[in-house]
Amino acid sequence: MxxxxxxxxxxxxxxxxxxxxxxxxxxxxxxxxxxxxxxxxxxxxxxxxxxxxxxxxxxxxxxxxxxxxxxxxxxxxxxxxxxxxRAPVAGLVLPGPGPDADLLARITGATEATHKADAATLDRLDRLLAEHRSAEDLIGSRPLVGLMRQQLRAVVDLFGSARGPLAGRVVRLAAEHAQFLAWMAQDQGQTAAALAWYDRSHDWALEAGDADMAATTLSMKAHMAWSGGQGDRAVRLAEAARWSAPDASPGVRGMAAQMAARGHSLNGAGDHAHRLIDEAQGLITRASEHPEDEPAWMYFYGETWFTLQRGMIAMHLRDWPDAIGHLRTGLAKLEAPYRRDRTWYGCCLAHAYAGAREAAEALTVAVPLVPDAATIGRPHSWNELHVTAAALMRRGAKEGRLLADALGQYD
The missing domain is CATH 1.10.260.40 (lambda repressor-like DNA-binding domains)
Structure with a gap:
């Protein structure tokens, strides 16, 4: 041995x-x-x-x-x-260092501009990015990766012709696109690509003086650590997001507090987790009173989202009744078009039922989610259903084998 x-x-x-x-x-x-x-x-x-x-x-x-x-x-x-x-995302991970070896040269003006930068063009690109974020919430990340990569190229091609404040705005917009590409890589389980894009986004955010994006990239790295079961790393990155950007908006600071709460919940530190999720909700509530002061990517936080997050924290703390209550309440309020999120939180609810030894309820929740988990929910929702099946089978519940058989049709 x-x-x-x-x-x-x-x-x-x-x-x-x-x-x-x-x-x-x-x-x-x-x-x-x-x-x-x-x-x-x-x-x-x-x-x-x-x-x-x-x-x-x-x-x-x-x-x-x-x-x-x-x-x-x-x-x-x-x-x-x-x-x-670790299969690469098509069109995202290229040979050579980083996610795309020529983008750094292009953003620093090493190539000639092919398009003219003006405020109207950047306004349109801002709106287009917002529309793609909303679309990704509904259809998932896979259909958008190639499109967003091309759009980032269009943004960096504007840098050579940008002058004065427009140059900073182009760099800031490039940082937002890189952060979105990082999120999509993360959503598909492509950790190396996601980290590379977050690093690129963070660098550009610092160059542009964008404290909100710089803090957000650290918070999203904390999210990646939490997804990988690394509670200590999640806490450290979330705390770095908080102290490194004290001028960030209330919403962005709330995101960092919420990520720290997730990390503490993984570590079983319930008092810290509950204190920080309360702090996060207070900051997000303040942010909602002045949405014009928040960055565009902070649109998804709200009461329903926090209900679901409290369910996740309870699940990590193995407080199964509290997890079930919050996840059921949040799912009831989550709109039907949000298939990916409904799939993910539904899989977590199935897991919570399995933890509570309510095998029949776990199976009832899990089986209808299998097709979406196998498509728009890979790898996270898909893996969560496998974990649920394993938990049920460890307890000798026949429902575990039935769920495993349902999953086997798509493996």
Missing amino acids: TAPGLSIWSHPELLSALAAEDWGAVLRTYRRLSGLSQTKVGERVGLAQPDVSDIERGRRRVTSGEVRQRIVGGLGAPVHVAEPY
Whole structure:
């Protein structure tokens, strides 16, 4: 047996199985080296124990990129081993350093302008970005990635002809586009691409003197850490967003407080989490009284959103009744067109029911969500349903196997 951690991934037998993409051998070898059971490995990769057994015995093939990513990520493969299995977003990750190697040169004027920058053009680009943000809320990120990348190119092409205040405005608009591309990469589980875009957005925001965007990029990195189960990192990044931009708007400061609350909830620090979510809601309420003073990307916060966030915090704290109550209330108020958000929070509700040992309710909520989780909800909602199925099966509930079978039709 080898001690868990990086030393496992230095074992030639495990590396050989991964190189051959023999996922059954990967699971078997990892379990032998780590001493973990099929159930424990399943918990790490978001698969039910019978699914782990079927993969190990060759009765089930792993064809889904998301499942491959869950295996290498859940088993802690180091970056140089896991990277080939982190599929890039089409049209987003290009060869060379960073998300797009020529954009930095273009934004600093290394290429000649092909379009003329004027206030009217920038106004139209502002409106177009706002429309795309709203569209992404409804249809998800995948259809918009290529379009937004082209739109960012159009923005940076304006820099060479921009003069005076217009030049700063172009850089600020580029930062907003990069932040949106980062969010879309994050939504699709493309961590490396998202971090690269957030870094680019943060740099441009600092150059433009945009405290709101600089703080937002740090808050969104905190969100990524929370998504990856890294409570301490989420708290540190959220606190950095707060102290590094004291002049940010109340709404942006509220976002940072809310991200810190998420991190503390992951760590089981309920008092800190509840105090910060209350502080966040107070700041957002202040922001709603003067929306003209808030940046354009702060449009989505409101009472319903905070109800859902309180449900998420309760879920992390394993306060299942409180989680169920808040998530049900929030979902009832969330408009039907918001399919992605309804799918995500619905999957969390199913998880909360499973945690409360209400297996029938968990299955009733989860099964109708499977088609949307398999499409616009990958990887986050999809993984949450796998976690729910595994939780049900660990408790011996037949509903866990039924949910796993429903998921298997789309894996």
